[in-house]
Amino acid sequence: MKAPVDFYFDFSSPYGYLAAQKIEPLAARHGRSVTWRPMLLGAAFKVSGAGPLPSVPLKGEYSKRDFLRSARFHGVPFRIPDVFPVSTLHACRAFYATGNVPLAKSLFKAYFVDNLNIGEADNVMKIAASLGLKPDLNDQAVKDKTRAEVDAAVARGVFGSPYIVVDGEPFWGMDRFDQLERWLREPF
Amino acid sequence: MKAPVDFYFDFSSPYGYLAAQKIEPLAARHGRSVTWRPMLLGAAFKVSGAGPLPSVPLKGEYSKRDFLRSARFHGVPFRIPDVFPVSTLHACRAFYATGNVPLAKSLFKAYFVDNLNIGEADNVMKIAASLGLKPDLNDQAVKDKTRAEVDAAVARGVFGSPYIVVDGEPFWGMDRFDQLERWLREPF
Numbered sequence: 001m002k003a004p005v006d007f008y009f010d011f012s013s014p015y016g017y018l019a020a021q022k023i024e025p026l027a028a029r030h031g032r033s034v035t036w037r038p039m040l041l042g043a044a045f046k047v048s049g050a051g052p053l054p055s056v057p058l059k060g061e062y063s064k065r066d067f068l069r070s071a072r073f074h075g076v077p078f079r080i081p082d083v084f085p086v087s088t089l090h091a092c093r094a095f096y097a098t099g100n101v102p103l104a105k106s107l108f109k110a111y112f113v114d115n116l117n118i119g120e121a122d123n124v125m126k127i128a129a130s131l132g133l134k135p136d137l138n139d140q141a142v143k144d145k146t147r148a149e150v151d152a153a154v155a156r157g158v159f160g161s162p163y164i165v166v167d168g169e170p171f172w173g174m175d176r177f178d179q180l181e182r183w184l185r186e187p188f
Numbered sequence: 189m190k191a192p193v194d195f196y197f198d199f200s201s202p203y204g205y206l207a208a209q210k211i212e213p214l215a216a217r218h219g220r221s222v223t224w225r226p227m228l229l230g231a232a233f234k235v236s237g238a239g240p241l242p243s244v245p246l247k248g249e250y251s252k253r254d255f256l257r258s259a260r261f262h263g264v265p266f267r268i269p270d271v272f273p274v275s276t277l278h279a280c281r282a283f284y285a286t287g288n289v290p291l292a293k294s295l296f297k298a299y300f301v302d303n304l305n306i307g308e309a310d311n312v313m314k315i316a317a318s319l320g321l322k323p324d325l326n327d328q329a330v331k332d333k334t335r336a337e338v339d340a341a342v343a344r345g346v347f348g349s350p351y352i353v354v355d356g357e358p359f360w361g362m363d364r365f366d367q368l369e370r371w372l373r374e375p376f
Contacts, residue, residue: 048246058236058347062360072376073367159246172250175363179261188260 004033005184006165008153010041011088011118013161014067014078017108019174021076023164026177030184032166036104038092039153041161048159052085070174077113086111086119089146090137094124096149097135097142103128192221193372194353196341198229199276199306201349202255202266205296207362209264211352214365218372220354224292226280227341229349236347240273258362265301274299274307277334278325282312284337285323285330291316 005027009016027034045051053063064080071078091107106127110116116123121137128135136142153163157170164171164180169187171180182188193215197204215222233239241251252268259266279295294315298304304311309325316323324330341351345358352359352368357375359368370376 044246048244050244050247056236056238058232058342058345059238062345062347062358065358066360066364069367069376073370154246157246157250159250170250170253172254173363175361176254178366179257182261188257 002030002032003167004035006037007034008037008039008158008161008163008165010161011038011091011104011107011111012085013041014080014112015070015174016161017078017112018070018074018076019162019164019177020105020108022074022174022177023162026181027184029181032184036095036101037149037153038088038095038104039150039158039161040088040092042087043150044154044159047154050159054085074174079112079115081111081115081117083117083119086117088118090121090124091118092150093137093142093146094128094133094135096146097137097139098128098133100131100133103131103133106131190218190220191355192223194225195222196225196227196346196349196351196353198349199226199279199292199295199299200273201229202268202300203258203362204349205266205300206258206262206264207350207352207365208293208296210262210362210365211350214369215372217369220372224283224289225337225341226276226283226292227338227346227349228276228280230275231338232342232347235342238347242273262362267300267303269299269303269305271305271307274305276306278309278312279306280338281325281330281334282316282321282323284334285325285327286316286321288319288321291319291321294319 005023007023009019024034054060067080068078095104107118107124110123110127111118118124160172162174166180166183169183193211195211197207212222242248255268256266283292295306295312298311298315299306306312348360350362354368354371357371
């Protein structure tokens, strides 16, 4: 039995969203399942000193263009949300309260297709309710679990989104999916 | 007659080196030539606030691993030089003094294959001499030309290496060569 692929991402990350549309079939082609591991890029930025892409001079302008072009290239519906980026703490907690992968997919779609601000707890709860879920975002155990997962991600070296780990080998970015696919076939 | 592809890079950039092995055949497949435009990443970092990859916490460790794996993936001979990164001001001046593309390729190979410190003017001059070239690195016109080219790159938005512009459309990173190739076929 091969170990699952660890899929780290931030719900506010366009490249994380694009990767989320591709990671499962990619892993399945090589007999792997996917462990979804949302994290908070802000926690990684505190260590790496980086900041949200849109706020970086030169790179920010390029990035917006690249988000849109990359979505077209990969054939994935996408828009830059009106409120972007947002804190995804509530979204993260909702996920770790439930462990529900369809919820993760719905959160991504709500934000990057339907332009719903998933930074707001009310919207997160509405999306969860549409799947019959009712996570308690203020439960201390949920808060602790979320914090522990985010800390573990940063301790493992996750500094960007998406970030995939296969048997200890890290791949940053959807643009490493070509290398990831070859690695899943055979480490090189 | 289609316009040439503008190929921006820093001689100290591993991804720039990898891209340099692939850009000409890629462009040629679509009836394009390549204009080589070395620049100084340090000048872009002053604007973007970024720093050399190896010095960024978390990202730095990942990058070293990714340089090596990316070179294996693309089948390109590569090593991380003992002195890395270096200032490529002398290398840039040597290029703009001569406009010689084989010199650019030799500088990259000297650094990333033969482990020669191309940050040193003496080594740059040796590499130039091996091609029968004798650029005057202290000539004011060469200094001015180099400065103007670097400033123009940053003014155009170049913030990383490699950075390719096709008919006004920018592509950052060798990992956008898939999009670049499709764009050369037909903008999307």
